[in-house]
Amino acid sequence: MSQMRLSEVFKRCKTEGRAALIGYLTAGDPDVASSHKLLARLASHVDIIEVGMPFSDPMADGPVIQAASERALASGTKIADVFAITAELRSANPELGIVLMGYANIAYAMGFETFAQKAKAAGADGVLLVDIPPEEGGICDAIFAAHGLDRILLLSPTSTDERIRLADQKGTGFIYYVSLTGITGAEMGAMDGIREKTRHIQSMTDKPVCVGFGVKTPQQVADVAAFADGVVVGSHFVSQITSHDGTDAIADALGSSALAMHQAIASGA
Amino acid sequence: MSLSDQKPDLTSIYNLEIKHAPDAGGHFGRFGGRFAAETLMQPLQEIEDAFFEAWADPAFHAERLDLLKNYVGRSTPLYHAKHLSREVGGAQIYLKREDLNHTGAHKVNNTIGQALLARRMGKKKVIAETGAGQHGVATATVAAMFNMECHIYMGREDIRRQAPNVFRMKLLGANVVPVDSGTATLKDAVNEALRVWVASCEDTYYIFGTAAGPHPFPLMVRQFHTVIGQEARAQCIEQTGRLPDVAVACVGGGSNAIGLLHPFYDDADVKLVAVEAGGHGLDGDEHAASLAAGKPGIIHGSLSYLLEDEEGQVKGTHSISAGLDYPGVGPELANMLEAGRLDLDAATDTQALDAFKLLTRCEGIIPALESSHALAAGMRIAAAMRPDQTVLINLSGRGDKDMGTVFELLGDEIEGGWK
Ligand SMILES: Cc1ncc(COP(=O)(O)O)c(C=O)c1O
Numbered sequence: 001m002s003q004m005r006l007s008e009v010f011k012r013c014k015t016e017g018r019a020a021l022i023g024y025l026t027a028g029d030p031d032v033a034s035s036h037k038l039l040a041r042l043a044s045h046v047d048i049i050e051v052g053m054p055f056s057d058p059m060a061d062g063p064v065i066q067a068a069s070e071r072a073l074a075s076g077t078k079i080a081d082v083f084a085i086t087a088e089l090r091s092a093n094p095e096l097g098i099v100l101m102g103y104a105n106i107a108y109a110m111g112f113e114t115f116a117q118k119a120k121a122a123g124a125d126g127v128l129l130v131d132i133p134p135e136e137g138g139i140c141d142a143i144f145a146a147h148g149l150d151r152i153l154l155l156s157p158t159s160t161d162e163r164i165r166l167a168d169q170k171g172t173g174f175i176y177y178v179s180l181t182g183i184t185g186a187e188m189g190a191m192d193g194i195r196e197k198t199r200h201i202q203s204m205t206d207k208p209v210c211v212g213f214g215v216k217t218p219q220q221v222a223d224v225a226a227f228a229d230g231v232v233v234g235s236h237f238v239s240q241i242t243s244h245d246g247t248d249a250i251a252d253a254l255g256s257s258a259l260a261m262h263q264a265i266a267s268g269a
Numbered sequence: 270m271s272l273s274d275q276k277p278d279l280t281s282i283y284n285l286e287i288k289h290a291p292d293a294g295g296h297f298g299r300f301g302g303r304f305a306a307e308t309l310m311q312p313l314q315e316i317e318d319a320f321f322e323a324w325a326d327p328a329f330h331a332e333r334l335d336l337l338k339n340y341v342g343r344s345t346p347l348y349h350a351k352h353l354s355r356e357v358g359g360a361q362i363y364l365k366r367e368d369l370n371h372t373g374a375h376k377v378n379n380t381i382g383q384a385l386l387a388r389r390m391g392k393k394k395v396i397a398e399t400g401a402g403q404h405g406v407a408t409a410t411v412a413a414m415f416n417m418e419c420h421i422y423m424g425r426e427d428i429r430r431q432a433p434n435v436f437r438m439k440l441l442g443a444n445v446v447p448v449d450s451g452t453a454t455l456k457d458a459v460n461e462a463l464r465v466w467v468a469s470c471e472d473t474y475y476i477f478g479t480a481a482g483p484h485p486f487p488l489m490v491r492q493f494h495t496v497i498g499q500e501a502r503a504q505c506i507e508q509t510g511r512l513p514d515v516a517v518a519c520v521g522g523g524s525n526a527i528g529l530l531h532p533f534y535d536d537a538d539v540k541l542v543a544v545e546a547g548g549h550g551l552d553g554d555e556h557a558a559s560l561a562a563g564k565p566g567i568i569h570g571s572l573s574y575l576l577e578d579e580e581g582q583v584k585g586t587h588s589i590s591a592g593l594d595y596p597g598v599g600p601e602l603a604n605m606l607e608a609g610r611l612d613l614d615a616a617t618d619t620q621a622l623d624a625f626k627l628l629t630r631c632e633g634i635i636p637a638l639e640s641s642h643a644l645a646a647g648m649r650i651a652a653a654m655r656p657d658q659t660v661l662i663n664l665s666g667r668g669d670k671d672m673g674t675v676f677e678l679l680g681d682e683i684e685g686g687w688k
Contacts, residue, residue, distance in 0.1 A: 056451065056582040057568060059460045060306040060467065066450055079580055104304055104567040109581025131304045131567065135294055154307040158470065163310065181308050182468035 005125045006150050006173040009047050009097040010208040010229060018265050019225035021045070022210055023258060024101065024234035026052035026068035027085045028077025034247040035072070036085055041251040042237065043093045045258035048230070050128065051089070053082050053102030060130045062185030064235040067242070079106060083122040090123025099152055099173075101128040112140045116147040126150030126173040134163075134170040141170065150174075155201055157181050157193075168205040174230060177201060178213045185235035188214030195227045202229075218264035225265045233261060282503040283496060285330060287488075289534055291601070295484020295571075298607060301600030303483040305570045309463070312470040317485040319390050324492065329385065336381050340414070341371045343378075343496060347504035347661075352631045353648070360654035362647065363513065364634070364664045365501045365529060374637065374666030375497060375525045376407035380476055382493035384411040387474035394418040394473040398462040400427055400455035400521065401592030401639060402434025403666055404478030409443035419443040422462040424454040427591045434670045452585040455521075455595045459569050479522025480599035483570025487527075487599050494528025501661055502532050513661035515650055517542045517614075519643040520560070521592045523599030525665035530611070531601075540612060543602055544646040546588035547615035557586035558615050559598040560606055566597075573600040589618035589674065590638035592666075616645035622678060624648060625668065637666035638674065 013020045023046040028035050043049055054072035058065060086098055100119055107115040107129060119127060127149050132140060134153055144151045150173025155164060158181060167175055179194045180186055188194075194211060201209050211224045212232025224231045240253045291297045295317075303313060323329040337343040345366045354362045367375040380397075387395055395417050399405030405421040412419035421438055425447045428435050438445050451457035459482075466475045480490040498516075505513050516533050518526035520543045533539040548556030556562065559574045566575030568583055576584040576596040588594045605611040616624070621638055624645035629635045636644060640663065647662035654660065668675070 057456065057460050059463045059569070060308075062464070070450075073582065105575070105577065105581045105583070107581075108565075108567050108572075109577060109579070130306050131570070133303065133305060133307055133310050135310075136302050136304055156306075156308040158308050158311040160311055163307075167307075178308060180468075181470065183464045186468065 006048070006097045009095070010174065013047060019228055020047040020208070020210065020230035021221070021258070021262050021265055022048040022050060022212070022230050022232040023237050024050040024052060024232065025237055026054055026065065026072050027082040028054055028072030028075060029068040029238070030071045030241055031075035032077055032081045032085070034250070036088055037247055037251055038241070038254055039085060039089055040092060041255045042258055043089055043096050045255065045262045048097030048099060049089060050099045050101040050232070050234070051082060051086055053079065053100060053106050055103040055106055058103065060183055062183040062235065064185045064239050068238045079110065083118050086122040086124055098124045099126040099128050100124045102130070104129045104131045107140065112143045116143050116149055120147045120149060124149065126152050128152040128176065130154070134166045137170055152176055154178055157197060161204070164201055164204050168207065171207065174208040174210050175201065175205060176232065177209055177211045179211050180213050182213070184213060186214050188216070188220060191223050194224070198228050218260045221261045222264040231265065283334065283499055285324070287324070287492065289531070291484065291488055295488065297487070297601045297604035300565070300573050300603045301484060301487055301571050303570060304567050304572060305483045306467060308467045309470065309483070313483055313485070315390065316386070319386055320485050320489050323386055323389055329389070333382055333385055337378065337496060341377050341381065342369060344500045345369050347501055347508060349508065350632050353628060354651070356627065356631050357648045357651050360514065360651040360656065360658040360660045362651050363505065363659055363661045365497060365661060367497060367525065367663060367665050368634070368636065368640070368667035372403070372407045372410050373669060374403040374407065375494060375528060376404045376478065377410065378496055378528065379478070379490050379493040379524060380404070380407040380411045383474070383476045383489070384415050384417070387417070387476070388415055390474060392472060392474035394469070395476050396420045396422065396462055396465055396473055397476045397478055398422045398455065398458040399478060400424070400458065400594060401590065401637070402427065402431040402438065402670060403592060405443070405445070406434050406437050406441070408476050408478070409438040409441035412443060413441045420465070421445050422448050422458040422465070424448045424452070424458050426453040427455065427458070430591050430674055431670055432673055454586070455591070456583065456597070463569070479524040480527045480601065481522040481569060481571060481573065481597055487571065487601055490524050491527045491531055491601060494524050495531050497525065497528040497663065498530060498532030501529060505659070505661060509659055512536055512539050513659045514654065515540045515542060516661045517544060517643050517647040517650065518663040519544045519593060519639050519665060520598060520602065521595050521639060522597065523602045525663050527599060527601055529663040534610065541605070541610060542612045542614050542646065542650065544642045545613065545615045546590060546593035546642055547617040547620070548587040548589070550617055551615060554584060555587040556615070557588045557593050557595060559596060560602065561613050561615055563596070565603070568597050571600050573603040574598050589621060590642065592637070592639040593642065614646040614650070616642040620645040625675065626679070634664070635668035636664055637668050638671045640665045
């Protein structure tokens with residue numbers, strides 16, 4: 001089932017008549033040991049986890065996720081830790097979708113072949129590299145495919161129909177629609193526009209279309225879940241790490257926040 | 270002799286043909302490309318389309334070359350530095366005087382071109398990153414002239430090092446935004462400008478300051494800067510009757526280097542030398558020599574040489590000159606290096622400072638600390654050559670902006686009787 005796990009997740013959610021809930025945390029934030037616990041807690045309330053790979057130059061991220069990368073790197077997080085965290089998540093959650101998310105250079109530095117092997121061995125289902133658009137996929141697409149890893153591509157409000165078709169052709173697993181022209185953590189735009197563009201993308205692809213960037217409250221989750229195949233929550237979860245003291249308190253806050261969002265999806269659908 | 274004879278109109282020597290173009294995706298060999306977030310892919314495509322359309326339009330060049338001549342002051346002189354050559358005791362050293370451009374560096378060649386493009390595209394707002402502040406000043410300058418809103422992103426550390434340029438930008442009406450993330454230098458300023466651009470690409474044009482970044486910037490910035498090498502090539506022939514034996518430029522991101530060197534690409538007998546910032550020496554981590562000490566990596570939208578650790582995390586760099594303090598480098602230089610068409614050299618902080626002092630005292634020209642790296646290496650190369658040979662060095666900028674840094678380092682020595 002491993003190769004198909006992400007599509008299994010979406011199928012399962014669909015049978016339950018709801019959108020998937022996708023949560024993001026940066027691996028190693030604030031440190032490796034705490035990060036294991038935080039991701040484990042998040043995993044019990046979401047369908048897919050995006051495990052962020054910390055990077056020195058997170059060009060597409062706002063202050064919250066930038067700071068997460070800085071904390072993770074400052075506490076000594078290595079790419080080996082990211083794989084170890086992923087492996088632990090996998091063994092405790094056989095049905096969870098896991099996507100490694102980050103910037104191209106982390107995978108490029110290791111070599112895509114080695115990276116793919118390790119990602120697969122750790123139990124990841126897909127890879128989302130923000131700065132490898134479909135046009136540059138020649139350096140990694142075949143390798144990820146050979147290892148049975150989905151290549152998640154992004155679309156944005158600036159994406160033309162031509163680019164939507166490109167993402168549909170080259171992407172696998174699901175399409176991540178970035179709902180605003182901006183960086184992570186910004187305020188969400190007007191729901192009408194997001195719905196319209198999401199529906200337009202859905203009309204052009206059979207792949208699940210998940211919507212993220214700026215989703216912070218259970219109400220927003222419910223609103224997006226009404227038309228998207230999945231809802232991604234990132235900065236809001238990451239921000240729990242600085243607004244609570246101690247790993248247990250952070251984990252509790254993450255757990256209750258994710259639970260509230262999950263319920264919003266289940267009831268709002 | 271009439272006035273116009275003294276400053277011949279060199280516009281006729283500008284060759285507008287795009288030579289050694291990258292492939293359609295902006296790849297120079299295995300380097301370059303467009304490794305950008307999805308939101309920027311369409312805006313970058315629009316810039317590429319606008320650039321090729323403008324480049325094919327004689328009206329675009331007429332306005333650009335008129336501004337380069339009458340606003341910037343091109344052509345810049347090629348100066349035979351006889352006193353310096355004698356001091357060095359080898360080949361004849363010729364300096365391409367980009368320091369005499371309006372705003373004091375080569376950077377304005379590019380900002381004129383891109384501002385014209387921005388205006389053509391109907392953008393009312395421009396943003397830019399800056400390290401030494403020269404690109405920021407050159408951007409703020411054209412923004413003032415074209416009446417565009419202008420925001421400059423600059424690392425907090427560079428704001429401290431280059432205070433006079435910060436004040437100049439503010440005088441020119443630009444909003445200078447300090448960047449505190451990461452190492453608070455040029456690479457972080459690029460990150461921040463990219464983040465801002467992602468959120469504002471609808472009405473904002475990003476005037477990228479060097480021949481790096483995602484396609485089409487490396488190609489476009491090169492095209493705007495090749496006036497340097499095209500003039501120098503013609504001037505060399507005019508003054509010495511032949512091509513130089515060696516052409517030398519410093520490398521931060523690579524814009525003055527590709528601008529000087531590219532027009533000599535097909536002159537197989539001309540040795541092309543890129544000089545990187547050696548900082549405290551290439552053996553440690555305190556330098557900014559991406560080509561010499563880095564390995565291929567992906568940052569700021571393109572694949573090129575990058576200073577990074579074994580995990581792919583980008584390293585902090587060190588150079589006495591803020592404009593060279595950058596862990597990446599333009600993809601075309603990387604490709605020329607691998608193709609064997611580029612020689613590498615480096616100058617340490619100390620060597621650059623020594624060259625700075627020597628040129629100042631020998632020729633009465635105070636160079637930028639960036640350009641002092643090219644001088645240091647160029648003099649070393651010239652010293653090993655014959656007096657009938659020539660070394661062409663790009664004097665990419667003047668040193669006024671560096672007075673603070675140099676005062677800190679040399680103030681006591683000079684007050685106490687500098688020899
Ligand atoms: C005078 C001068 N020379 C050189 C540089 C380095 O940039 P590049 O490598 O793009 O020419 C700078 C950058 O600020 C500069 O101000």
